[in-house]
Amino acid sequence: MVSFGLIDEWEPEPGRMVSWVATPRSLARAAAAPAHPAPPSHQQEEYLRAAGRNAAADFRFSGLCLVTAQVPDVLDRAAMTRAVNAFLLRHDTFRTWFAIDPGGAVVRHLVPEQDVEFAAVDHGELDNAEAIRQHVQKTTPGPFQWDCFSFGAIEHEGSTTLYLAVDHLHTDGVAQYISCFDLATLYAREIGEDIETPVRPASFLDYCIREREQSAQLTPASPGVRRWLELVRGNDGELPCFPLDLGKRLDGYNRSAHRTIPLFDEAGAQRFERACQTGGAEFTGGIFAVAALTERELTGGDYYFGMTPISTRATVAELASVGWYVTLVPVAFPLSATATFARTVTRAQRAYENGLRLTSVSFHRVLELAAADTGITVPPGWVTPMISYVDARDFAGHELFDTARGGVYANRAASEEVLMWINRLPSGTSLSMIYPDTPVAHESVNRYVAVMKSLFEQAAADH
Numbered sequence: 001m002v003s004f005g006l007i008d009e010w011e012p013e014p015g016r017m018v019s020w021v022a023t024p025r026s027l028a029r030a031a032a033a034p035a036h037p038a039p040p041s042h043q044q045e046e047y048l049r050a051a052g053r054n055a056a057a058d059f060r061f062s063g064l065c066l067v068t069a070q071v072p073d074v075l076d077r078a079a080m081t082r083a084v085n086a087f088l089l090r091h092d093t094f095r096t097w098f099a100i101d102p103g104g105a106v107v108r109h110l111v112p113e114q115d116v117e118f119a120a121v122d123h124g125e126l127d128n129a130e131a132i133r134q135h136v137q138k139t140t141p142g143p144f145q146w147d148c149f150s151f152g153a154i155e156h157e158g159s160t161t162l163y164l165a166v167d168h169l170h171t172d173g174v175a176q177y178i179s180c181f182d183l184a185t186l187y188a189r190e191i192g193e194d195i196e197t198p199v200r201p202a203s204f205l206d207y208c209i210r211e212r213e214q215s216a217q218l219t220p221a222s223p224g225v226r227r228w229l230e231l232v233r234g235n236d237g238e239l240p241c242f243p244l245d246l247g248k249r250l251d252g253y254n255r256s257a258h259r260t261i262p263l264f265d266e267a268g269a270q271r272f273e274r275a276c277q278t279g280g281a282e283f284t285g286g287i288f289a290v291a292a293l294t295e296r297e298l299t300g301g302d303y304y305f306g307m308t309p310i311s312t313r314a315t316v317a318e319l320a321s322v323g324w325y326v327t328l329v330p331v332a333f334p335l336s337a338t339a340t341f342a343r344t345v346t347r348a349q350r351a352y353e354n355g356l357r358l359t360s361v362s363f364h365r366v367l368e369l370a371a372a373d374t375g376i377t378v379p380p381g382w383v384t385p386m387i388s389y390v391d392a393r394d395f396a397g398h399e400l401f402d403t404a405r406g407g408v409y410a411n412r413a414a415s416e417e418v419l420m421w422i423n424r425l426p427s428g429t430s431l432s433m434i435y436p437d438t439p440v441a442h443e444s445v446n447r448y449v450a451v452m453k454s455l456f457e458q459a460a461a462d463h
Contacts, residue, residue: 002406002425003260003405003407004260004408005258005407005409005432006412008133010066012068013070014127014154016122017124017135017152018120018123018152018153019120019121019150019153021118021150022147026116027147029111030111033111034109036108036110037108038096038205038206038209039212040098040208041207041208041211041212041324046364048098048143049100049381050381053381057253059253059255060142061414062167062169062413063413064137064167064410065165065166065168065408066163066164066408066409067164067165067166067180067406068407068409069162069406069407070162071159071160072158073158074155074158074159075155076187076190077153081118081119082190083183083189084151085117087186089116090198090201091322092203092205093170093322094322095110097146098143108205110205111146132154135152136163136165137165140166143167148169149165149170150165151165164179164183170323172309172324172326173421175321176408182198182322201318201321202318204322207312207325211362218366222361224358227357228330229370233374235305236377239307239378240306241385242385243295243299244299244444244445244448245441246417246435247438247439248438249438254415254416255412255414255437256412257415257437258433259445260430260432261453263422263430264428264429264456265428268429271463272459274463275345276345279341279342279343279345281348283391283424284308284389285349286341287389288308288352288387289347289459290452291306291387293341293455294448294451294452298447302335302337304332305331305332306331306386307329307331307387308329308386310326312359328363329355330355331351332351333347341459345459383417385418385419385420387422388419392424393426410434412437416436418448419433419434431449431453433445
C-alpha cells in the first residue's frame with residue numbers, strides 16, 4: 001500500500017538518522033553558478049512569484065513533497081551516497097536555482113555538474129517520529145535556495161526507512177514515482193545487483209525552453225486562447241471554486257488539512273471502469289461525471305466547470321525525467337436536473353478530451369494576453385480547485401508498492417482551495433483531499449465526500 005497525507009501524519013519508526021545534503025564546497029560553488037538562458041516553466045514562474053510575495057509568512061509557504069519507503073534491508077551508506085549523486089546528475093532540474101532580479105524577472109542559474117556533491121551526515125539516534133518530521137522539514141530549504149531537496153534514512157535493526165524531500169519547484173506527482181524507482185535502481189546497481197541502467201531522462205531545461213517558445217507564438221486570436229477566455233467569461237470572469245463554503249479567514253493565511261478515503265478495491269475499480277466504458281468513456285470521464293453529479297446534488301447547479309492537471313511529458317525520455325511537467329486544463333459541460341451517471345459520463349469524457357486540446361495553452365499565458373476589457377477578473381496568484389487522476393498500475397516498480405510500504409506526503413502549506421487526487425494502485429483506488437483547515441471547510445468536505453463516494457459506488461454497483 002501507499003499512504004497519502006500531510007507530513008504531520010507521517011509516523012516513521014525511530015532509529016539512527018543519516019541524511020544526504022550538499023557539502024559546504026558544493027553550496028559555495030552553486031551560489032556562484034552563472035545565469036542560464038532557459039526560463040522557468042510557466043508553472044514554476046508563478047510558483048516562485050507566489051513564494052516571493054509570501055516570504056514573510058511565519059511558516060513554509062511553498063510546497064514540500066516527501067516520498068518515503070521502508071525496505072527490509074540494512075543500508076550501505078557509501079552505495080547510497082554514490083546513488084544520490086548519480087541521481088542528481090541524471091536530472092538537470094536539480095542543478096538549477098532561481099532568483100528574482102531587481103527588474104522583476106525570474107532568472108535561472110545552472111550549477112556545473114562537477115560542483116554537485118552531496119554527502120552523508122550522521123545525526124545519531126532520533127527516538128520519536130516528531131523529531132524525525134521536524135528534522136526533514138528544517139533541513140530541506142525553500143525554493144529560492146539551490147539545495148531545496150534532501151535525502152535521508154532512518155536505520156533500524158534489519159530494516160531502513162528511506163525518504164526523499166523535494167520542494168514542489170522540482171517535482172510533480174509523476175516525478176515522485178519516477179524518483180523512487182530511479183533512485184532505487186541506481187542504489188541496486190551500486191551494491192552490485194545486475195540491473196539495467198534506467199532510460200536516460202530528457203532535459204527539463206529543454207522542455208521549459210520549448211514550452212515558452214510555443215506559448216510565445218500564441219496571440220489573443222489563437223483558438224486555444226479564445227476558448228479559455230470564453231470559458232472564464234462564462235463563469236462571471238472567474239475560475240471555478242469549490243461548490244461549498246470553506247470558511248476561509250480573510251485576515252491571514254489558511255493552513256492545510258487533509259483527508260484520504262478508499263474508493264474501490266481493484267475489483268470495484270474494474271466495475272466502475274466498465275460502467276464508464278458502457279457510456280463510451282474512460283475512467284477519467286467517469287471521475288468528472290461523478291464530480292459534476294456531486295455538485296448538482298449539493299447545489300442544484302446545471303453546469304460543471306472543473307480543472308485537472310495534465311502531465312505534459314511527451315516522449316519516452318520525458319517519461320523518465322524528474323521535473324514539474326504539468327499544466328491545468330478545463331473540464332466544462334452542462335447537465336440536466338434529471339441527469340444520471342450513464343447519461344453524464346459520455347458528456348464528461350467529451351469535455352475532458354476537449355480540455356486536453358488546451359494542454360499547450362497555459363492559462364498563465366492566456367492571462368498575459370487577455371485585454372483589460374475582456375471581463376476577466378482572475379487575480380495574480382490565483383488558485384482553483386482541481387481533480388487529479390493518476391493510474392500508477394503501469395508505473396515502473398509498481399509491483400513493489402506494497403512491499404516498500406511507501407508514502408507520499410505534503411507539508412502544511414497555505415491552502416485556499418480544495419485539491420483532490422484520485423490514485424489508482426494495484427491494491428486499490430483512493431481519494432485524497434487537501435483543503436483549508438477551518439471548521440466550516442471540514443464540514444463542507446465531509447458533505448462533499450459523502451455524496452461523491454456514494455455516487456462512485458452507485459455507478460459501479462451494476463457492473
